[in-house]
Amino acid sequence: MSRNALPSELGDFLKARRRELSPAAAGQPGTGRRRVKGLRREEVAMLASISTDYYTRLEQGRRQASEPVLDAIARVLQLSDDERVYLFELSGKDAARPRGRAGQRVLPQLRRLLDDLATTPAVVLGRRTDILAWNPMAAALFTDFAGIPEEQRNFVRLVFTDPAFRTLYPDWDHVARSCVAQLRMEAARDAQDPRLTELVAELSARDQDFRQWWGAHHVAIRGTGDKSLRHPIAGDLTLDWSNLTCTADPDQQLVILTAEPGTPSHDGLRVLAARVSAS
Template sequence: MTHPTELGAFLRARRMELSPAEVGLPAGGRRRVKGLRREEVALLASISTDFYTRIEQGRRQASASVLDGIARVLRLSDDERSYLYELSGKEAAAPGRRAAQRVQPQLRRLLDDLATTPAVVLGRRTDVLAWNAMAAALFTDFARLPEEKRNFVRLVFLDPAFHRLYPEWEHVARACVAQLRMEAARDPADPRLAALVGELSVRDDDFRRWWGGHHVEVRDVGRKVIDHPIAGRLALDWSALACTTDPDQQLITLTAEPGTPSHDGLRLLASWQAGEPSRVGGTGQT
């Protein structure tokens, strides 16, 4: 049994307790009432304003994944989350506590041995778990980033230097969104994925529009064109190899056909980074 009147009152009370600054939103000028607007909650929860309004007014039932998104945006405690489910007539699953991902020592040694091949280990949500010196030289020095910001999709959309690397940025960015969509289908209750989608939706109009397109894509191989400030334009073939001890980890390597300008560019990049301080790293857990 649902309780639409109580549900609406509960949601309104909770969003009125939050300020835009608390959820990373600009204040947006003068406000007639305190708290978050409905459209702001909807944006951060990755649903339409009309959909959220109907939920709050008791005219539309929400799925478990939508309720989880709203609970995250409103920063509900475990008890409040259970209450939200009860009012919605659904049984709440216990909040997930997934184990941190750790990169195996053998995989770290393999990264170190790839002296002329950029390689990274990506985990859930495309979190960058580990990388070698060539990957740091090609993309960015991941070690300088806070661990929570070492996410490949986040860098593609929010880091200007990353943006400049890709002459075909829109193609790369759309593929990133499609990959995240597939991640969301596998684990719709992942709070860190929901937080990432919420942040990117707020801060980037392209991401918000493409996320709404619901396109999905899974690829194991492909080609990236990169304009590098040291090595020049590189056409690199990438491959993804799954880790047998953790299928949610992938080793991504980038190579070039021998004898091509891109192959020579990677050799130049290897020589350049060899003169730089070591930038191999990664916490190996997230």
């Protein structure tokens, strides 16, 4: 799409969305004769707390909107997440994450993939490193995630609050620092996330190391690497981990832990898999 086409495209998009939204759905009285279907321009402007002239010029491509104004319009027109991103892209803005989003649920295709990984530990991490799903091998390797209340089922939180995790990782300091750096990156992407704010406040109050490392402002992106673990059943393990992002929801990432065939770590995973299949 050319730059010259953007104002027209933006205006057409806004018109289409407001005409699809009934006054009742927007909380407006539907009495009286209406010349247009859906919301009028002045109604959108009023609900978005901007002037009618401002909104009219925006639809006509004679005015560019700021991000807060785009946020307000997206709210008034009750845009879906995809429509909101499209609105921001048409306006030449980066679509910041909408606030107050509903809790995440693992995508069905990721759930099926987890179930098929019978000998490979894997988890699905969401925003803030929330643990959305796991397979039996991951539970056997780390902990019984099902026994943890859902609101506390967060990987960084477990690293700092579960004594078993400190025993599991011989290089706990390195792992914990990496977790804090990854959480810092999450904060940069969504600084207004109230649950992230609550998590940081809780861990800062409970753990001096977390408080110190959080204040250092080091950042990291989840990608690939290796982890050393000392497991009570599988023994000492060195596992490669890979982080696969789901294109349908980039906030859901499948983390898979594997070992090179023929190594003691590979044998250890087979021992753990046998224990899981027998249970």
